[in-house]
Amino acid sequence: MKVLTIARNTFREAIRDKILYNLLFFALLMIAASLLLATLTVGEQSKIIIDIGLASINVFGALIAIFLGIGLIIKEIEKKTIYNILAKPVPRYQFLIGKYIGLLITILVNIVIMGAGLYIILILNELRWGHSIFDVNFDIWKAIYLIFIELMVITAIALMFSTFSSSSTLSAIFTIAAYIIGHLTEELKLIGDKVQDSLLKGPITFFYYFLPNLDNFNIKGRVVHRLDVPSSYIALVTVYGLFYVAVILLLSGVIFQRRDFK
């Protein structure tokens, strides 16, 4: 129950954050602007809208996860409120998990708002061309769902960095770097396949399997062209995400447990 209380408080605190509203505002603005950009194209207008919309949800979702995620612990330390909490009979790992869940709920709410915005824009686009609203590509929700799983991983990474770093800027840079690396993991496999040297092949294979492979969660390209995404794939990737989150949270717990607050 303590976890849920912390989660609830984290959520309340997060929705008071100005950064959140700025990011949400820009995301919705981008999604709405896609309607304008779509008029520049010939052929499928909805492709441009979905591409811009999903990319906005992904980018701004990641920014929310990174900037609120790193603040989770660091802010508590800066404001010295962490002493009050840790003085109470709350195990540190519960505090950590509570914070994590609170932020996930915040992100979920934001993702749903952005997704709904995109969906409304898509409906408007279909109506503008005299089509039925049932022509709207419903599969965008599959892509949005996997974006959320990706953000779960990113939030966990941000949280982990904030458990041992005392600088928000540094943690932000680390997390953004992890985000970029996570999207380049796929390239590692290509390099690994080409490398003959077994001394080099070993580390490359190791990193390929143990760095987060964020491209797994990227089905934007398939969804926009209405290509089938098997449910088994979505299930498998969800499990991958959850396991990755579990590993990072365990690691964060260990680091946080040992951290000495002076």
Added chain:
Amino acid sequence: MHALLLKAKHPFVIPLMAALAFSLYIIQHQIAGYKGMEKKIEEFVILPKGEYLKPAVIGYEQLAADIIWLQAIQVIGEDTVTPKGYDWIYHALDVVTTLDPKFAYAYQLGGVTLSVLGKVPEKSNALLLKGMRENPDVWQIPFYIGFNSFFYLNDYRSAAEYMAKASKLPGHPAYLPKLAARLYVQAGDPDVALEFLLRMYKETGDEKVRAILEQRIKEVIVERDARFLEEAVRRSKDVYKAYPEKLIELVERGIITGVPREPFGGYYYFNPEDGRVYSSVVKERMRVYGK
């Protein structure tokens, strides 16, 4: 921002800001004057190959493809685009389709404009063949390759083969198998070319492409009518042992029921020197379908 608004109480701040903003508008207008249309296309030259761009856009391939696509289609069809410009447009579309290989419409529009507007059918076919590999179920792509082979590369055999491929794909129009079959046996016949062009005209949405196709359709009608009239002249000569002075004599002699209307608004005339029929508007007879 807040501090700035507070300072705005000074009487000169707002006029100064307005003056600066207006100056910015003037300066930007001047800068824009330096950037012509050709400059815009030249930017495609510095576009890295799609293979290198792909890792750099970390999971946002579709968005990156859209940005290049939107830039490219603003330029396509502009009269200022030089033949070299179409090479760059090809490069841009190649990058777009490497980033987003399932973007079938990019192959289709690119394929048509590169051949019909850009007169670079080889590049058009290269793009379309890439599209066929990535989207084997889209019938329009082999249809366009067939069109290029027929009208620009004069390769009737390959035109017929691609048309046959298109006619086996889902969603193909009902006329397609018949057209493919006719291409195999009557490739030199203007009627086949005419049907092909009319179908192509219906499949294309681009106004510039349609204008060129319309011109081409009329030229083929001229060729068809000219052949029809020459055949009538020949039959007339067989009977009367002399060329008619005017084409209208063919009607008077009951060989044909009427002289076809010239589609460009001109008229047909018979030249006894070479025994051929010409249009008053289209001076040269089409060589493509001539035997």
